[in-house]
Amino acid sequence: MGTSVALEFEKPIAELEKQIDELRKVAGDRQVEVDDEIVPLTRKLDALRAEIYRNLSPIQRVQVARHVRRPFTADYLRLCFTDFIELHGDRAFREDAAIVGGWARLDDETVMVIGHQRGRDTRENLKRNFGMPHPEGYRKALRLMKLAEKFQVPILTLIDTTGAWAGIGAEERGQSEAIARNLFEMSRLEVPIIATVIGEGGSGGALALGVADRVLMLENSVYSVISVEGCASILWKDGKSPEMREKAAKALRITAPDLLELRVIDDIVPEPPGGAHANHEEAAKALHVALLHHLEELRRLKPDKLVRRRREKFLRMGIFNE
Amino acid sequence: MVWFRKDKKPRQPLRQKLEIPADAWEKCEQCGHTDIREKFVRNLSVCPSCGYHRRIRAIEYVGILLDEGSVEEVEPDLRSADPLGFPDYPARLKKALGSAGDEDAILTVSGTLGETPVNLGVMDFAFMGGSMGSVVGEKIARLGQRSLERKYALVIISASGGARMQEGVLSLMQMAKAAAMLAQLSERRIPYVSILTNPTTGGVSASYAMLGDAIIAEPGAVIGFAGPRVIKQTLGQDLPEGFQTSEFLLDHGMVDCVVPRGELKRTVGQLLRHMSGQPAATGWAAS
Ligand SMILES: [Zn+2]
Numbered sequence: 193m194g195t196s197v198a199l200e201f202e203k204p205i206a207e208l209e210k211q212i213d214e215l216r217k218v219a220g221d222r223q224v225e226v227d228d229e230i231v232p233l234t235r236k237l238d239a240l241r242a243e244i245y246r247n248l249s250p251i252q253r254v255q256v257a258r259h260v261r262r263p264f265t266a267d268y269l270r271l272c273f274t275d276f277i278e279l280h281g282d283r284a285f286r287e288d289a290a291i292v293g294g295w296a297r298l299d300d301e302t303v304m305v306i307g308h309q310r311g312r313d314t315r316e317n318l319k320r321n322f323g324m325p326h327p328e329g330y331r332k333a334l335r336l337m338k339l340a341e342k343f344q345v346p347i348l349t350l351i352d353t354t355g356a357w358a359g360i361g362a363e364e365r366g367q368s369e370a371i372a373r374n375l376f377e378m379s380r381l382e383v384p385i386i387a388t389v390i391g392e393g394g395s396g397g398a399l400a401l402g403v404a405d406r407v408l409m410l411e412n413s414v415y416s417v418i419s420v421e422g423c424a425s426i427l428w429k430d431g432k433s434p435e436m437r438e439k440a441a442k443a444l445r446i447t448a449p450d451l452l453e454l455r456v457i458d459d460i461v462p463e464p465p466g467g468a469h470a471n472h473e474e475a476a477k478a479l480h481v482a483l484l485h486h487l488e489e490l491r492r493l494k495p496d497k498l499v500r501r502r503r504e505k506f507l508r509m510g511i512f513n514e
Numbered sequence: 515m516v517w518f519r520k521d522k523k524p525r526q527p528l529r530q531k532l533e534i535p536a537d538a539w540e541k542c543e544q545c546g547h548t549d550i551r552e553k554f555v556r557n558l559s560v561c562p563s564c565g566y567h568r569r570i571r572a573i574e575y576v577g578i579l580l581d582e583g584s585v586e587e588v589e590p591d592l593r594s595a596d597p598l599g600f601p602d603y604p605a606r607l608k609k610a611l612g613s614a615g616d617e618d619a620i621l622t623v624s625g626t627l628g629e630t631p632v633n634l635g636v637m638d639f640a641f642m643g644g645s646m647g648s649v650v651g652e653k654i655a656r657l658g659q660r661s662l663e664r665k666y667a668l669v670i671i672s673a674s675g676g677a678r679m680q681e682g683v684l685s686l687m688q689m690a691k692a693a694a695m696l697a698q699l700s701e702r703r704i705p706y707v708s709i710l711t712n713p714t715t716g717g718v719s720a721s722y723a724m725l726g727d728a729i730i731a732e733p734g735a736v737i738g739f740a741g742p743r744v745i746k747q748t749l750g751q752d753l754p755e756g757f758q759t760s761e762f763l764l765d766h767g768m769v770d771c772v773v774p775r776g777e778l779k780r781t782v783g784q785l786l787r788h789m790s791g792q793p794a795a796t797g798w799a800a801s
Contacts, residue, residue: 356739358739359748360745363758367740368719368720368737371720371739372689372721372724375690376697377697379690379694380701395677396689399690402690403694416683416686417681417682418679444679445598451683454683456684502694506691506694507695509651509688509690510651510687510688511597512592512593512594512649512652
């Protein structure tokens with residue numbers, strides 16, 4: 193995708209892509225055969241992508257997770273699901289476009305999909321508040337989750353937020369309470385819940401959609417108690433310098449393999465070489481496969497057992513000495 | 515009391531000691547009122563002049579809320595590990611253990627409150643800013659489990675800047691863990707009273723602190739999701755007067771009542787009586 197938004201460590205990929213594009217252009221203009229040149233270059237490109245993405249550092253993963261070209265909730269809604277109808281509003285204060293949700297079909301089955309929604313440009317980001325919900329966004333999400341429970345439909349959440357919005361209105365209307373209420377209610381909903389971190393899982397604002405029977409993470413997504421900038425700024429009084437951000441990203445253990453090891457998540461969804469932003473269709477296909485697989489397993493559990501297991505899972509979380 | 519001024523610099527410490535024991539006097543950090551220490555202590559560390567509630571230790575709250583001689587510590591042996599190998603965390607823990615005690619950021623006890631048996635958790639800001647890591651979450655979960663088993667009411671006093679960064683996403687998960695436990699208490703109709711003290715912010719506020727069957731706040735406490743500094747920085751503007759105080763939350767419908775420290779015990783007792791299906795000690799029929 194657009195080379196103009198290539199990340200620093202993706203520059204070699206972008207250069208090779210440019211080379212191939214130029215060769216193709218030449219071939220098109222002169223009607224000559226350049227396959228002999230393009231094929232090895234394409235192979236080289238694939239190898240380079242795989243190589244670079246195999247060795248991403250935590251801070252590089254943060255950059256990938258926040259990539260403006262990365263597939264967002266709306267993209268997955270288009271690519272993984274059919275028959276989507278968006279439902280709006282918390283019925284108490286207003287609509288919050290930082291979270292989208294509604295009925296959709298995953299293959300032949302109706303599901304409730306709820307996810308954070310970021311914007312790709314300034315105009316959309318203003319509408320979406322950069323994917324940072326107010327309390328009414330979380331309350332809408334809870335309303336939809338209870339609706340799903342009423343009709344015994346599984347809930348699939350997509351997590352992609354820097355965090356819950358910090359502002360005067362958000363505090364006045366009880367940001368804390370809204371998040372807390374979701375944690376409480378999600379721990380007792382009697383339908384299967386699968387939460388997937390598709391980009392950045394930022395703190396309580398992410399967790400408010402994350403109390404699930406299965407928690408999945410896309411390979412290059414991150415999930416953290418605080419942003420790397422926030423952590424570096426509080427602990428080392430420097431949230432800006434690349435060194436301190438890198439140190440924080442490493443220390444916080446925020447990558448999918450880290451969280452699988454800490455037993456905070458249950459599965460990792462593979463991304464195409466070069467990351468989800470390099471190929472939305474492939475990323476969506478992998479998510480589709482993972483959701484079907486986990487849903488199939490959860491379907492076998494009776495509601496009370498489902499809830500008991502979900503609670504037990506979260507009650508086990510934490511590492512301490514005794 | 516113009517003749518007494520606490521020196522800004524620790525000048526002539528010996529002479530000071532000889533004249534007046536410095537610790538016999540306390541000065542209110544809110545209004546500057548100076549009084550003999552004993553008066554502050556008797557007033558539960560609330561300024562006798564302006565009513566400012568000074569921060570106190572967890573053990574002091576236990577003394578304020580529970581009946582003398584009824585208290586037994588629960589789960590005293592849990593200690594924070596360093597699950598992520600986080601830079602400087604072991605050193606910080608060691609320092610906190612030395613200066614604030616062994617209870618980590620929460621002291622959990624069983625006892626009676628006006629003869630009603632309760633399980634009480636009290637967060638302690640002195641231990642790493644009352645930050646919630648795995649130990650805090652586990653102690654709350656175990657305290658909640660005891661409440662489930664014995665049908666004792668649960669009371670938690672919060673004082674926390676939020677999740678403990680040094681335990682990363684494990685700290686975040688403690689929010690869900692506590693909420694999952696409270697959902698179980700709720701289904702069994704076991705009352706849970708949440709008391710918010712200064713400050714209650716971040717991950718603690720967005721979890722058990724805001725999930726009480728009754729939520730009580732001490733006067734003047736800072737309570738919110740984001741800290742005021744973060745909001746000020748995000749918005750680039752000054753915050754309204756009294757923003758995120760207990761009284762602000764009361765006005766906005768986020769807490770049930772604001773209760774001075776001296777009346778906490780009576781108020782919690784009253785609430786628990788109402789929520790346990792027991793008749794009030796001094797009900798309408800008696801008065
Ligand atoms: Zn005062």
